[in-house]
Amino acid sequence: MSSRTRSWIVLLIAAFYSAHALGQVTFDRLLRSGAEPQNWLTYSGDYGGHRFSGLDQVNTRNASALVAKWVYQTAATGKFETTPLVVDGILYATGQDDRAFALDARSGRPIWQYQRTLPSDIRPCCGRVNRGVAVLGDKVYLGTLDAHVVALDAKTGNVIWDVTAADYRKGYSFTAAPLALKGLIILGVSGGEYGIRGFIDAYDATTGDRKWRFYTVPGPGEPGHETWEGESWKVGGAPAWMTGVYDPATNQLFWTTGNPSPSNRGEGRAGDNLYSNSLLALNPENGKLNWYFQFTRHDEHDWDATQIPVMIDSGDKHLLAQANRNGFFYVLDRTTGRLLSANAYSRTTWSDGKDAQGRPRAGKDSSPTLQGHTVCPGALGATNWMSPSFDPQTDLFYVTAREQCDVFSTAPQPYEAGHAYYGSAYFPSDQAEPYRGAVRAINAATGQVKWEFRHVSPTWSGVLSTAGGLLFTGDAEGNFIALSAADNKPLWHFQMGGAVYASPMAYAVDGKEYIAIAAGSSLYAFGLP
């Protein structure tokens, strides 16, 4: 079948589903999101975390003809980290300072806007950012910087319900897009720089009632509590500040967690510090823990493990792969949580071997010191929250890598509620190469890097692969770039005028494919002329 014929079939199927299910986003539609590639129904595009679009109208043969179709400006300052969702021609996204908006996805013209009135004393660690919404039924959901969960009417942006999850004055906030399941809205808290006690919440999608909460730092009497020294668990951090993935086959929710607090000082919190820097397999019905896997024990380098985990099926193997901030690419059996492999995909100096489970083990000299010493990767990691992508056509896992090393130092710091709680400082190392970046394609089966596309400087852009054989990435210099997904050949680029702090997505309306990305203070959509 020619690619052109396949494109038409995909778009006809897309048009059928669009007419069939207009308006309401059901759990069934979310489960079968791959059947309607014209829509982008959840943060990573599907429950598996793939950030892969089944659209192929834009492909390796015509990508060089891509043009900007529209631009939407938020007119706000700060990092614009959203991944839009698209439902039947309407685009839903968030922006800086907890704004949300709905646009005509063909033209970028606004349909409604929501602007939260934030208290003046909120405590976002890393910018007044928000990464997106969830949709379910006729509502749009977001978490806010003042630690509320809000449901908006999808047609008007009116507030349907608004519930308080935690006290923002103590450093709790929400920045990640929620995940919608059957009747539930699930999201994890941010605030690992403030000595919070991390949690993952599930809310009734209709009423906003909280159905369950899983504390990522176990309390007295709970398994894992013994991995914290004294009272350190009370301010143990382990936020859950990215969106999880869901495996319908085993009805397991996979959610990742961030650094223990204080982030760069292990003294005073001796132990593994569960469940910081871990992958959690939860029962979505009740929030009970099935199993966990901890990537970095007793972390002292701020290496949150919150990168999107990606479900990969290979024959009878049901895998979960993650390119971790600590520089290793992990592959797990997602049924049991057993580690299958861990290979470095970036420069790492902190590990001197592997433990009995095969986990990279910290070397004796890797801890921060009073005087400071150089460790790779640096505090911002070998990658960070920007999304990876898995392309089933190439069987390659794509990740944005940051090559940087930092000098880590540490000093005692008392906890004070609502104040930054690092116990540390870090700064660029003179002894290492200048910071740089790359997109790397990893063979998921072997963990080996197949190719890389170098960026001039490290980027905060995620990546998107498509059925058109393309891989989209952005850079800190403001370029949006299309590469051939099979190799690293650049096919097209566009200068957007602002650095990218977001992950791209794709959708189609009226048979026309668009690729969207946020950059600077604007949201861009590209398509064929």
Next chain:
Amino acid sequence: MPANGTNGQGVGMTDEEIWQIISYLRSIRLKAPSEPVGNPRHGEQLFDGSCSSCHMINGKGGRLGPDLSSVAGSRTMNSLIESVRNPSAHLAWGLTEATKEFPQEYETVTVVSTSGQQITGVALNEDQFTVQLMDISQHIQLLEKDKLRSFQKSRQSLMPPFPADRLSDEDLRDIIAYLESVAQ
């Protein structure tokens, strides 16, 4: 920590905390016992004789290196000395873009065009596809990388080092005293 987008730690601080740090840094600079006292008039003569071909002060001088009109007000004494003695140790920062994490550095770039012309200069800015140069004749060159025969970057500064046998400690103190005088 998700992402601070800065070149070091400082996230999560209140404005008050940031100003406390700034005040502290300013205080240690002013108290620095090694701060030299030189002859700014002699320093100006030395600057005009050997530095101003590439560096501008208050609108006079060259364009290849950073403008030094206010450099003494924002850098430590040791940093100023190092910049003269060993300019490649830490390349100066150039253009800073509002949404970009890292500023452009004064990297040396050498390209060969398709016609075989070699151009050497300082990068004013660069991305994956283009480079904007100030060449050694102080002309701006706007270049597309895929149209070049070769493109090479170096962290070896175009500014030559000035060791003590080329510029005495006393003369260096005088130049810095001049920079101090114009920065006030």
